[in-house]
Amino acid sequence: MKRFFILNCYRRLMRTYIRNTLILLVLLALTLFIWITQFRYSTDRTGEVQVSGLQNQVSVGYDSFGIPHITAENEEDLYFALGYVHAKDRLFQMELMRRLAQGQLSEIFGERLIETDTLFRTLGIHRHAKNYVSQIDKSTPAWTALEQYIAGINAYQNEGNLPIEFDILGLAPRPFKAEDSISVSGYLAYSFAVGFRTEPVMTHVAKNLGEDYLDIFDLDMPKQTQLAQVDFTTLESLAKVANHSLLPSAISQYEGSNAWAISGAKTQSGKPILASDPHISYAMPGVWYEAHLKAGDYEFYGFHQALVPVALMGHNRHFGWGLTMFQNDDMDFYVEKLNPNNSNQVVRGDAFETLKQFEETITVKDANPVTIAIRESSIGPIINDIYPGFSKDNKAQPVSLWWAFLHTENPMIEAFYQLSRSENVEEFGKTLEGIHAPGLNFMYADSDDNIAWWSAGLIPKRPAHVAPWLMLDGSSGQDLPTEYYDFSYNPHELNPADGFIISANQRPRTYQDLMVPGYYNLPARADRLIADIGMQNTTNLEQEKQNQRSIRSHYAQRALSTMLNELGDAERAKLPENVLNELNQWQGEFSLDSVAATLFTEWQFATIEQAFADEFGEELFALFTRTRRADHGFYQLVEQSDHPWWHQDGKSLSRTDIVRQSFDIAKDRLTQNLGPNPESWQWQQVHLFEQQHPLGSVKPLDKLFNLGPVAIHGTHAVPNNLSQQLGTGIQWVKHGPSTRRLIDFSHPESSLSILPAGQSGNPFDKHFDDQWEMYINDQYRTVDLNFKADKKLILTP
Structure with a gap:
């Protein structure tokens, strides 16, 4: 024992x-x-580093959020240093963006991105970039800035610590080139191209359903419009391209934006206020890299994107600007007709045109290389060849893509370089002529009490019979753009009498009798801001913070009221009286504790399903819900008691029928997802926000690279546009303010800004996520042009 x-x-x-x-x-x-x-993987921000490629010493002082304040003796060293510190914080993002634009993601991520690579190879952005670089005047200061910026990136890549993503993926560094920067500019232009999603959908409505179905979509059709002869298989092929060649969720795409300028006559300080918050899909790291540049007389605080040396927006002590998407239609689809005796030729008027054909090989990680065949007409690439099964086995008609970006000189880098050096408002406006594509709205303010707005981008002149939101006839040769309007026709406004200008992706006012075709947003955000800012006698930065953070939608409020009026006693009896009272009293606010916001959103999607899905089919309906026409269509339709869209499967139903059906569907879904007690259906249960890194989809790397998920207020189509895609269940936030900026030009040296995560792309760096908590709590940080660092990073030759 x-x-x-x-x-x-x-x-x-x-x-x-x-x-x-x-x-x-x-x-x-x-x-x-x-x-x-x-x-x-440490990031050193102090000390002295010897760097090959500099002429003189450059000092870099980092503020408490890791923003570099760069001072150089000359511009060559200034842009070299910018490239160096940008790469120090964002080298993997740069690598990812050039691979995306050039169709090389499969090489590091494998077979799941072959379709994305095929799309970008077919678009030909990389071919356009090589041609652009071969022809550009390389003697300009802007081109020198680009070359020095690229040299700085390569200097860091050769001498500094490579990011952890390089080790995880086994990436060997490759030198960056000027064509990589031009390619990324092409990607930015593509991400604006809403027509890619819209035109197949609207062509289906016009051709297969008829004009009676079009009036709710806020699109103009010339009376003499002739529809192209396009079959459903071809439309479905394009829908498949748009739906299934989607970009990874962790790569940023432009989605919308707010910007406004308020005259000093309406501010407490007596000087203009500039507000700007571009809406871009969320990713880790975020899209913007902030930097304060000084060399000689030049000073500018700018917001840069990966591989782009010039600031796309920013300010100095005299003026500044913000951006929104113009959303003009600069992309058209042309249905081609093959020569019946030669499938390598298409009909062009009275003659045949031989297609240009070539192959490209996509390297695929852990798989055999994939060779793709690409065809191009004089109009552009045959876009539905991305899915060869449609164009061969299913006999879909070939469709050429005409895209202004590929048909213009587009000296974008030169234009942005000059913008930050503008002496006055007139010079700034004149410089915008150099922005050809994508279309951008520039919101401007300065300390001389000027406020202004321009829509920049080439506007194609199309024949009078052409409705560019439809697929067009390539064979006739009569539907092609003939030239571009002079820049003087672009919408613009300078110092308006009412003292403010607002751009929120709404349709611009007709200017010189020119109505610019485009895919404009529902004017919900614009109307909300016009109402709130218009009633202010005087304002300040605190009030403009509230306007940027507004979560109220009078469109949703009005629609819910209409839908509630259609319910009968049987439907109302399914909800507790206090929930019914909240619905009846709802002011359209998408706050965390709102039950009305949750029920409305689920009910809205069910209504869209019941009204539209049976007329589209699976692929086209999925694409429709990703277009801005779905918003326009819903809010227009719900106000009409009788309309062909209310009919279902051949039955003549009414708004009452569909709204009641949709209510039952929405209630059943919410009960299944959130439980039987409607009082618990709060917005915070479904409206969730997570920022994902390209490697964050793999566990346990999500814990290292991703932020969230957290519940967050806001929604689609409110100024605080934390927007989800139309759908059921969890409403995952997809895009929103990529920064929030506020500048009072009585003291432009001290402005406000915030990023969704942080300045650094290094997950081991404190600046990776040091703005995350502030962002989700609607806070701001100060941008100080007078910042003096106690310790600096000194770059020496």
Whole structure:
């Protein structure tokens, strides 16, 4: 018995010893891993570094949020240093963006991105970039800035610590080139191209349903419009391209924006206020890289994108600007007719045109290379060849893509370089002529009490019979753009009498009798801002914070009221009286505790399903819900008691029928997802926000790279546009304010800004996510042009 007791104690002691030893070893290994990673992937922001390629010493002072304030003796060193510090914080983002634009993502991510690569290879952005670089005047200061910026990136890549993503993916660094920057500019232009999603959908409505179905979509059709002869298989092929060649969720795409300028006559300070919050899909790291540049007389605080040396928006001590999407239609689809005796030719008027054909090979990680065949007409690439099964087996008609970006000189970098050096408002406006594509709205304010807005971008002149939101006839040769309007026709406004200008992706006012075709947003955000800012006698930055953070939609409020009036006693009896009271009293606010916001959103989608899905089919309906026409259509339709869209499967139903059906569907879905008690259906249960990194879809890397998920207020079509895609269940936020900026030009040296996450792309860096909590709580940080760093990073030749 004693021997058994001693043996038992010994075993317990050994188990304890082994357990403690294992715990100690794990702790030691974890400590060693943390130490190695902190050392291996550390970001030094002080000290002296010798860098090949500089002419003179450059000082970089980082503020408390990791924003570099760069001072150089000359512009060549200034842009070299910008490239160097930008790469220090965002090198993997740069690598990712050039691979995206050039169709090389499969090389690092594998087979799941072959379709995305095929899309971008077919678009030919990389071919356009090479041609652009070969022809550009390389003697200009702007081109020198680009070359020096690229040289700075390469200097860091050669001499600094590579990001952890390079090690995880086994990436070998490759030198960056000027054509990489031009390619990324092409991607930015593509991300604006709403027509890619809209035109197949609207062509289906016009051709297969008829004009009676079009009036709710806020589109203009010339009376003499002739529809192209396009079959459903071809439309479905384009819908498949748009639906299934989607970009990874962790790569930023432009989606909308707000910007406004208020005259000093309406501000407490007596000087203009500029507000700007571009809406871009969320990703880790975020799209913007902030930097304060100084060399000689030049000073500018700018917002840069990966591989783009010039600030796309920013300010100095005299003036500044913000951006929104113009959303003009600069992309058309042309249905081609093949020569019946030669499938390599298409009909063009009275003649045949031979298609240009070539192959490209996509390298695929852990798989065999994929060779794709690309065809191009004089109009542009045959876009539905991305899915060869449609164009061969299913006999879809070939469709050429005409895209202004590929048909213009587009000296965008030169234009943005000059913008930040403008002497006055007139010079700024004149410089905008150099922005050809994509279309952008520039919101401007300065300390001389000027406020202004321009829509920049080439506006195609199309024949009078052409409705560019439809697919067009390529064979006739009569539907092609003939030329571009002079820049003087572009909508613009300078110092209006009412003292403010607002751009929120709404249709611009007709200017010089020119109505610019485009895919404009529902004017919900614009109307809300016009109402709120218009009634202000005087304002300040605190009030404009409230306007940027507004979560109220009078469109949703009005629609819900209309839908509630259609319910009968049977439907109302399914909700508690206090919930019905909240619905009846709802002011359209998408706050975290709102039950009305949740029920309206689910009910809205069910109504869209019941009204539209049966007329589209699966692919086209999925695409429709990703267009701005779905918004326009819903809010127009719900106000009409009788309309062909209310009919379903050949039955003549009414608004009452569909709204009641949709209510039952929405209630059942919410019960299944959130439980049987409607009082618990709060917006915070479904409106969730997570920022994802391209590697964050793989566990446990999500814990390292992603932020969230958290519940957050706001929604689609309110100024605080934390927007989800139309759908059921969890309403995952997809895009929203990529920064919020506020500048009072009585003291432009001290303005306000915020990023959704942080300045750095390094997950081991404190500046990776040091703005995240502030952002989700609607806070701002100060941008100080007078910042003086106690310690600096000194770059020496």
